[in-house]
Amino acid sequence: xxxxxxxxxxxxxxxxxDFLAVEGVDVQIRPRSVTALIGPSGCGKSTFLRTLxxxxxxxxxxxxxxxxxINGENIYDSRVDPVNVRRRVGMVFQKANPFxxxxxxDNVLAGVKLNNRRxxxxxxxxxxxxxxxxxxxxxxxxxxxxxxxxxxxxxxxQRLCIARTIAVxxxxxxxxxxxxxLDPISTLAIEDLIHELKQEYTxxxxxxxxxxxxxxSDRTGFFNIAGTGKPGHLIEIDDTDTIFTNxxxxxxxxxxxxxxx
Amino acid sequence: xxxxxxxxxxxAPQTSSMRGSGRRVGDSVFSYxxxxxxxxxxxxxxxxAIFLTSESMPAVIASQEFSGTSEFSLIEVTLxxxxxxxxxxxxxxxxxxxxxxxxxxxxxxxxPRRLASGLGYMIDLLAAVPSVVxxxxxxxxxVPKLEPVYVFLNTYFGWxxxxxGEPTAPMRNLASASVVLAVMVLPIITAVSREVxxxxxxxxxxxxxALGATRWETIRTVVLPFGRGGVVAASMLGLGRxxxxxxxxxxxxxxxxxxxxxxxxxxxxxxIAANIASKQAxxxxxxxxxxxxxxLVLFVLTFIINALARWIVARSGPKS
Amino acid sequence: MSSSTSVQxxxxxxxxxxxxxxxxxxxxxxLAGLLVAVAVLAIFDALxxxxxxxxxxGLHLLFGWGYSLLREGPRWAMDRLMTLLVIGAxxxxxxxxxxxxxxxxxxxxxxxxxxxxxxxxxxxxxxSGIIGGADAGGVFHAIVGTLLITLWASIISxxxxxxxxxxxxxxxxxxxxxxxxxxxxxxxxVMTGIPSIVAGLFGLALFIAFMPDQSVRMGIMGAVALSLLxxxxxxxxxxxxxxxxxxxxxxxxxxxxxxKWLTIVKVVxxxxxxxxxxxxxxxxxxxxxETAPLLLTVGMVTSVNWNMFDGRMATLPTFIxxxxxxxxxxxxNETVTNPVNQEVYACSITTNIDRAWAAAFTLIVIVxxxxxxxxxxxxxxxxxxxx
Numbered sequence: 005x006x007x008x009x010x011x012x013x014x015x016x017x018x019x020x021x022d023f024l025a026v027e028g029v030d031v032q033i034r035p036r037s038v039t040a041l042i043g044p045s046g047c048g049k050s051t052f053l054r055t056l057x058x059x060x061x062x063x064x065x066x067x068x069x070x071x072x073x074i075n076g077e078n079i080y081d082s083r084v085d086p087v088n089v090r091r092r093v094g095m096v097f098q099k100a101n102p103f104x105x106x107x108x109x110d111n112v113l114a115g116v117k118l119n120n121r122r123x124x125x126x127x128x129x130x131x132x133x134x135x136x137x138x139x140x141x142x143x144x145x146x147x148x149x150x151x152x153x154x155x156x157x158x159x160x161x162q163r164l165c166i167a168r169t170i171a172v173x174x175x176x177x178x179x180x181x182x183x184x185x186l187d188p189i190s191t192l193a194i195e196d197l198i199h200e201l202k203q204e205y206t207x208x209x210x211x212x213x214x215x216x217x218x219x220x221s222d223r224t225g226f227f228n229i230a231g232t233g234k235p236g237h238l239i240e241i242d243d244t245d246t247i248f249t250n251x252x253x254x255x256x257x258x259x260x261x262x263x264x265x
Numbered sequence: 266x267x268x269x270x271x272x273x274x275x276x277a278p279q280t281s282s283m284r285g286s287g288r289r290v291g292d293s294v295f296s297y298x299x300x301x302x303x304x305x306x307x308x309x310x311x312x313x314a315i316f317l318t319s320e321s322m323p324a325v326i327a328s329q330e331f332s333g334t335s336e337f338s339l340i341e342v343t344l345x346x347x348x349x350x351x352x353x354x355x356x357x358x359x360x361x362x363x364x365x366x367x368x369x370x371x372x373x374x375x376x377p378r379r380l381a382s383g384l385g386y387m388i389d390l391l392a393a394v395p396s397v398v399x400x401x402x403x404x405x406x407x408v409p410k411l412e413p414v415y416v417f418l419n420t421y422f423g424w425x426x427x428x429x430g431e432p433t434a435p436m437r438n439l440a441s442a443s444v445v446l447a448v449m450v451l452p453i454i455t456a457v458s459r460e461v462x463x464x465x466x467x468x469x470x471x472x473x474x475a476l477g478a479t480r481w482e483t484i485r486t487v488v489l490p491f492g493r494g495g496v497v498a499a500s501m502l503g504l505g506r507x508x509x510x511x512x513x514x515x516x517x518x519x520x521x522x523x524x525x526x527x528x529x530x531x532x533x534x535x536x537i538a539a540n541i542a543s544k545q546a547x548x549x550x551x552x553x554x555x556x557x558x559x560x561l562v563l564f565v566l567t568f569i570i571n572a573l574a575r576w577i578v579a580r581s582g583p584k585s
Numbered sequence: 586m587s588s589s590t591s592v593q594x595x596x597x598x599x600x601x602x603x604x605x606x607x608x609x610x611x612x613x614x615x616l617a618g619l620l621v622a623v624a625v626l627a628i629f630d631a632l633x634x635x636x637x638x639x640x641x642x643g644l645h646l647l648f649g650w651g652y653s654l655l656r657e658g659p660r661w662a663m664d665r666l667m668t669l670l671v672i673g674a675x676x677x678x679x680x681x682x683x684x685x686x687x688x689x690x691x692x693x694x695x696x697x698x699x700x701x702x703x704x705x706x707x708x709x710x711x712x713s714g715i716i717g718g719a720d721a722g723g724v725f726h727a728i729v730g731t732l733l734i735t736l737w738a739s740i741i742s743x744x745x746x747x748x749x750x751x752x753x754x755x756x757x758x759x760x761x762x763x764x765x766x767x768x769x770x771x772x773x774x775v776m777t778g779i780p781s782i783v784a785g786l787f788g789l790a791l792f793i794a795f796m797p798d799q800s801v802r803m804g805i806m807g808a809v810a811l812s813l814l815x816x817x818x819x820x821x822x823x824x825x826x827x828x829x830x831x832x833x834x835x836x837x838x839x840x841x842x843x844x845k846w847l848t849i850v851k852v853v854x855x856x857x858x859x860x861x862x863x864x865x866x867x868x869x870x871x872x873x874x875e876t877a878p879l880l881l882t883v884g885m886v887t888s889v890n891w892n893m894f895d896g897r898m899a900t901l902p903t904f905i906x907x908x909x910x911x912x913x914x915x916x917x918n919e920t921v922t923n924p925v926n927q928e929v930y931a932c933s934i935t936t937n938i939d940r941a942w943a944a945a946f947t948l949i950v951i952v953x954x955x956x957x958x959x960x961x962x963x964x965x966x967x968x969x970x971x972x
Contacts, residue, residue, distance in 0.1 A: 064759040077284075087844050090840055118851045154968075291847065292845050298748050305749075306816070310772050313787050371671040387682065393952055394685065394952070402684075479661060481663055509780020509783070563783060571778035
């Protein structure tokens, strides 16, 4: 396997129709580490996250201009197929969204099954087991793999969604406030899992919870917005310790210390 | 340990490029099929308009109004039919609207919550009965049953023009057709009104009840004003349905072609739809063209009514 | 205050609940109304079940209102009156449904069971060679015609309707497709309002414009006419179901690197399948009873025609209409003889009407089975979308 390269974002502007939502993001995201994005609501951090695997294109009117390089390849190159981008940059959403028509096993194998790829029974079993183990869910569900995925608890559903994502074997996993709908115990389980996952994957996580950012991430980026109708900016990004103890920017300090947001 | 397994066992698709054809065959096919179906709807309606217009042209050209020579007049043929259609539908609505509002209120506000969906289903069943069966039921069972009612109305209320004239058995008159039409539009008006009544803001209703209003006062002051637009729209939809209904009129009404107001008299009226259905088998050439022309008139009439109904719905719909 | 008891009780300690009458006073006023109605009608010699019920209900309203007025005051009396009226409205609407079902079962089912020459042969015989008042024949040919024409209408309507719904929900979100989508939504509304007879005229006009023979009638013409009525129903029902599929699931699928069309097929359609089946079944149930378009496009025959593209076809709705129009038969002799094969049948004056009822029973059973099946599917096979 090739040595992992950072994700390079250069001068990225994101629009909703005529409205410039996020302006001029330049950032390098380190491989095999956790990068947290924090900031007040509506600052564009989730929007930015979605542009890392072109999921923003699902939203009518949304488009991005600029460059996002993953493994040295610009995903906004006209010859790049967004479907292939998403196979290499997975995403976990705010609300756990297992497929209601599928069993736990089929949910994990969804990336294979939905793509009509042929896979032998034993290879599928292996893949499901590895992905569920990777998501720390195997022991809880190994006896009921054929039960519907919707029958799990909220935290288990979210880990099922993570298992589903890593079963596709991406390089990068994007997480959009993955714990915001969960109770503290489930949140802890997911945070532990994020620690393990960074051995293998580049993780970018958007969170509202600054404690969470400080617990799970190696680096933290702060997004802010000057006012309603103005575009969001990446104010600064640095090692998490630095951001939370000695931020370079006044805005960051105000936000961290709870003066607004 | 599991994570290392993942790495070592898996083929590494990561090293391949993300480039692709951009458009997959499946995506293209699906997109074309979907857009194509949407366009097909356009084409179909265009075809309806074009064929009805072009096929009715021979009658227009041959008519007195256009050529000035022919003895048959488009207006003289069409207007009594329009009159009969509108009169039958109007009477049907007069019967159906109050009953529908009553049923809708019963289901939405009076019946026990557990019964409400079952009662709604009964009303839906009424809508599921095919119109030809209503025609059969109306023609054979209902018409004789209505006879004493008509005699009563004619005897004691004959001074009202609607009930005047000389009703003769069998009572295959416009009133009978309207009664059956009323039964057929009842479920439509009920269903739409019920939806609107159920959308009444709960807080307003509870506020009225908390002020000591009776259930009826709550309905009169909160529910009915809120639902007025919806009821009007529902009635228009019912009107659209009644105007276009064929079988109930065809199987019950003994046709005529006058502008008579006497709805109890037999052989005075006919509707556009029933007229087409009864004459189409023997019609050809200009006669067929004339029938298609009346069909076009009906199409335009129902289109206007339905458009009006939708406009009212859009204007008075709950703001969300 | 009129009654002495209410004068004695000081109004301040009396709660409104005490003032309210128990619900069962309605039984007393109802009985009183009915009794008075029967008595009055008997005096005027106009007593019948229907008139007694009608007058009885009217008097019930009056008595109930009056009694409540005396005991509870005008506001509650009005409430009582309206409650009774609203219940009355529902009862009135059940009256045609129940009487119609009763007639269809008592006259139709009986005729179908007691069919001649053999019981139940009504559903296996056709009408070839049945003349005059012959108490025989059946609707096999009409059932075949109805099923074939509805099948073809479904073959045309379901793909077009479903793909149109997919277009509206999945594709018409921006740019020119959004504009097209608005137009399509409007036209589907227009199509919903097309009178069925106009759909029949269209089917007829479309084919006679291209056919040398102006009197051409065939099954496919009927199927095309029915499609015009069925497509908008399929589009609207399917669209509603597709919109119920949460956006989450589509995003989850896209994020796994699944292309749009596979997401639609394997996630959206798969999730909505129960609702789609219900909606489509209801659309079929709606057109299977349509009569007017078929009168114009497929005509009538007496025996089975399996060919949709050649010759007239019989259907259940048009068969009902035809038998009804035939009216009472003329039975000069006790028997009728088929001139072709010399078969002898008993003559029955009401044979045509009886066949109409039996065919109506058959049609209603088909429609009701479709309706119930649709509801069962949506009840048992809908995925639980939220925990």
